[in-house]
Amino acid sequence: MEEQTSPLCRLNMLHNAGTMLQKTLFLILAGGREGLAKKSSRKPQSPRCQWTPRGCIKRSASGKAGKRPEPDTRVLRSTILAAVFSLGVLFLVSRGALGRETRQPVLDLDGRQLNSGARYYMVPIQKDRLRGFFSGSRNGTWCPMYVKQAPPAFSDGILVNFAPVDGAKTVRLSTDLNIEFYESNTCPEKPVWTLAPVDKVSGQRFVRLGGMVGNPGPATTNNWFKIEKDGDNYKLVFCPGVCETCRQEDAVCGDLGVYRDVYDRWLVLGGRPLTVKFKRFRR
Structure with missing residues (x-):
């Protein structure tokens, strides 16, 4: 590319x-x-x-x-x-x-444009999904960590950074971007979101940590997400446009939703779209 x-x-x-x-x-x-x-x-x-x-x-x-x-x-x-x-x-x-x-900027709860140099809480707005995002282990292994909804004690979840593919300061709709947790990760993987392969047990594609920021191309397509409008709010979408040489049959697009098991609510590809708002972090 x-x-x-x-x-x-x-x-x-x-x-x-x-x-x-x-x-x-x-x-x-x-x-x-x-x-x-x-x-x-x-x-x-x-x-x-x-x-x-x-x-x-x-x-x-x-x-x-x-x-x-x-x-x-x-x-x-x-x-x-x-x-x-x-x-x-x-x-x-x-x-x-x-x-x-011409793509519209994404706005936070205060009506300000999202800035790639700032940190935000992504807070779901559905009544049954009011908690933000957190990281946790699953399948009996500690690493890599997967993205899930935060426990009640951390309702806002973990802060995130956005890195648009074009390096722009303003985060805009329908633009490929990396999402990174602003936290110290105890695992060797970087705290950058990526879409995991299909899980053999559940059949789901979970969002986990272990991606990388930048370097758009065939090897990094699973690291790119988008923010789209959903009524007056926003939703997270996986539909990377950074690989023009990839085969069309390999292309996967869909909204990010929640998969619930006996332990937690995990972020996955598909299902009911998870509608969110963005709250800027203030010291």
Whole structure:
């Protein structure tokens, strides 16, 4: 996959493409004016030269027009190709830069935009799911940890950070991002959310820790989530768009819901969407 660029880099590319297009069009217009000026300053036709729209055609000794010289169109052709190329670059860069900006920002409980440098509590709003997110072990093993709803003593759960794939400061809807617990992890895995393979016992795909931040591509597709609108609130979605080379049949998309066993409520792919709000952490 091609390397992701920052918004500032994309704007610089857009500016450079516009400048290139402006210079190219100026050269075309300047060349046209220069040609008209030369044509208007030409001397009156002589018996040995007949002026035509394609240039001067020399007459033979008999007075008949000789063979027309082939005009040199290489400069004009190169100029036109440069203009077409500049238009293409301008279109592609502006499409990428402006397309991301049209996505609405995600807002917290105070109506402020989510910031990738801040920490938040993700609090579900359903009456039976009012607790935030926590980490816990399952299947009789301590590591890796899995994401579950917090116990009653920790109703807000653990703080999280968001890292959008494009490196933007503002977290926006429908944008691939990493979610990371802001905690000291006792396991060797990083506290970054990732979607685990299908569990053989339950048939569920649990969200666990052990992902990594950044490095979008085929090897990291399970680490990317999205935030989507759900009425006046939000929901978490797994539908990574960071792998353009992956096979279509391997693509998996769905809302994140809750799977309940005899021990806890675990975050999984599928089921009833878990609707959340974001509460910014204040010291």
